Amino acid sequence: xINVIDLHKYFGPLEVLKGVTTKIHRQEVVCVIGASGSGxxxxxxxxxxxxxxxxxxxxxxxISLLEQKKELDKLRQKVGMVFQQFNLFPHMTVMENIxxxxxxxxxxxxxxxxxxxxxxxxxxxxxxxxxxxPSRLSGGQKQRVAIARALAMxxxxxxxxxxxxxxxxxxxxxxLGVMKQLAYEGMTMVVVTHEMGFAKEVGDRILFxxxxxxxxxxxxxELFENPKKGRTQAFLSKVL
Amino acid sequence: MRxxxxxxxxxxxxxxxxLQFLRGLGVSLQLTVYAAAIGILIGLFLALAKLGxxxxxxxxxxxxxxxxxxxxxxxxxxxxxxxxxxxxxLPKIMVASIAFGLNSxxxxxxxxxxxxxxxxxxxxxxxxxxxFSYGKSMRYIVIPQAVKNILPALGNEFIVLLKETAIAGYxxxxxxxxAGNIVRGRTFDAYTPFILVALIYLYITTILTGLLNKLERRxxxxx
Numbered sequence: 001x002i003n004v005i006d007l008h009k010y011f012g013p014l015e016v017l018k019g020v021t022t023k024i025h026r027q028e029v030v031c032v033i034g035a036s037g038s039g040x041x042x043x044x045x046x047x048x049x050x051x052x053x054x055x056x057x058x059x060x061x062x063i064s065l066l067e068q069k070k071e072l073d074k075l076r077q078k079v080g081m082v083f084q085q086f087n088l089f090p091h092m093t094v095m096e097n098i099x100x101x102x103x104x105x106x107x108x109x110x111x112x113x114x115x116x117x118x119x120x121x122x123x124x125x126x127x128x129x130x131x132x133x134p135s136r137l138s139g140g141q142k143q144r145v146a147i148a149r150a151l152a153m154x155x156x157x158x159x160x161x162x163x164x165x166x167x168x169x170x171x172x173x174x175x176l177g178v179m180k181q182l183a184y185e186g187m188t189m190v191v192v193t194h195e196m197g198f199a200k201e202v203g204d205r206i207l208f209x210x211x212x213x214x215x216x217x218x219x220x221x222e223l224f225e226n227p228k229k230g231r232t233q234a235f236l237s238k239v240l
Numbered sequence: 241m242r243x244x245x246x247x248x249x250x251x252x253x254x255x256x257x258x259l260q261f262l263r264g265l266g267v268s269l270q271l272t273v274y275a276a277a278i279g280i281l282i283g284l285f286l287a288l289a290k291l292g293x294x295x296x297x298x299x300x301x302x303x304x305x306x307x308x309x310x311x312x313x314x315x316x317x318x319x320x321x322x323x324x325x326x327x328x329x330l331p332k333i334m335v336a337s338i339a340f341g342l343n344s345x346x347x348x349x350x351x352x353x354x355x356x357x358x359x360x361x362x363x364x365x366x367x368x369x370x371x372f373s374y375g376k377s378m379r380y381i382v383i384p385q386a387v388k389n390i391l392p393a394l395g396n397e398f399i400v401l402l403k404e405t406a407i408a409g410y411x412x413x414x415x416x417x418x419a420g421n422i423v424r425g426r427t428f429d430a431y432t433p434f435i436l437v438a439l440i441y442l443y444i445t446t447i448l449t450g451l452l453n454k455l456e457r458r459x460x461x462x463x
Contacts, residue, residue, distance in 0.1 A: 048369055050365055050368065050369065073368075073371050073372070073373050074371065076368065076369060076370070076371040077370070077371030079369070080369070080370075081366075081369035083362060083365070083366065085360070085362050087360070087362035087363060087365065087366035088366075089363065089366070089367075089381055089385075090385065091384055091385050091388060100370075100380060101370040101371060101372065104372070104376065104380065105370070105371050105372065105376075133461070146366075149370070150369075150370070153370060153371060
């Protein structure tokens with residue numbers, strides 16, 4: 001579904017990604033782990049071109065992202081993204097946050113967009129928050145609204161950029177629960193995370209990134225129980 | 241008491257001089273509203289040009305702001321009136337509106353630019369990630385929030401604008417200040433007409449401030 005070939009990214013003189021190659025298959029849940037500064041967030045942000053790669057190729061459904069800049073907005077509609085800082089639109093209610101994109105970009109009618117949003121809010125367990133503004137929600141609630149907002153565009157793949165890293169510990173569970181449910185429903189997901197438990201339980205494949213490359217990858221059992229490389233072992237011994 | 245009633249009679253009632261003030265006020269208000277509208281449009285355009293990626297537009301926008309901010313409004317007004325627009329058949333009030341609008345636009349652009357830059361860049365990213373184009377992200381997500389944040393400063397700009405229009409008399413436009421001047425010329429009383437003019441300006445700016453506070457409170461609903 002997504003084919004990433006030899007991705008490089010420079011920030012000025014600093015090379016953050018030094019040649020990342022991987023494939024993400026339909027319905028696969030890929031968890032990306034690694035220390036901060038290892039390039040995992042940059043890698044994820046390249047997948048919908050929030051960061052423009054310096055070199056390399058990203059092919060989504062046979063369309064090369066870097067050659068089809070005009071189609072970029074259309075392509076991004078298929079790629080949902082959830083941010084560490086939620087990035088809800090603070091000037092809109094929960095309902096407006098979720099319905100804005102389907103109405104403006106897909107030409108969905110106001111009523112059907114609201115109906116759909118209500119279903120999504122039910123799914124993330126926030127049916128009673130339609131008319132609240134984001135400032136009145138807790139972090140966990142905000143992130144669940146953010147997930148609903150991304151889902152409202154019917155994406156084919158969801159990208160999660162450390163979705164629980166800025167949450168209070170007691171709210172991590174509710175967000176991971178929603179993500180788990182999504183995974184079981186067959187959503188294709190790429191999740192940058194520090195939640196090793198989640199990666200182990202839900203991930204189909206784990207990518208361990210270090211110094212701008214995929215240092216080691218494998219199934220959760222392979223990678224967590226039996227890491228082959230020294231640096232992977234060292235990282236895991238610190239976080240597990 | 242006697243002198244006060246005389247003053248009011250001579251400066252307001254006689255020869256229906258109150259009409260002079262009312263018409264002047266009308267002109268001042270019209271001028272402010274038109275100029276503010278033009279100023280917002282120009283300001284928005286300049287701000288977006290400066291924040292955008294097209295380098296000659298950026299430079300042009302910077303140059304424009306520098307020139308407007310670096311020269312007196314009254315000089316701009318006279319220049320625009322005589323040199324540029326004086327040759328066309330536009331009504332005087334439109335010429336003045338354009339001159340004041342061009343001036344206000346430079347200040348408004350800096351406000352809008354500051355408002356946009358103060359926003360978390362995650363807002364733009366979230367909008368883009370949903371599939372909004374740059375333009376639509378600006379329109380639906382970024383600009384509404386930026387405007388909300390700069391509303392007090394923007395309101396202040398329009399109050400300043402209303403008072404700035406007092407120099408419209410330089411191109412013989414009969415605004416409120418000039419009405420005061422005309423009446424003074426007839427009555428040889430320097431105080432009464434201008435105290436009156438000052439009170440009218442004060443009254444209008446007070447109303448504007450009140451409206452602004454109300455609007456601000458309404459927009460704060462989401463906080």
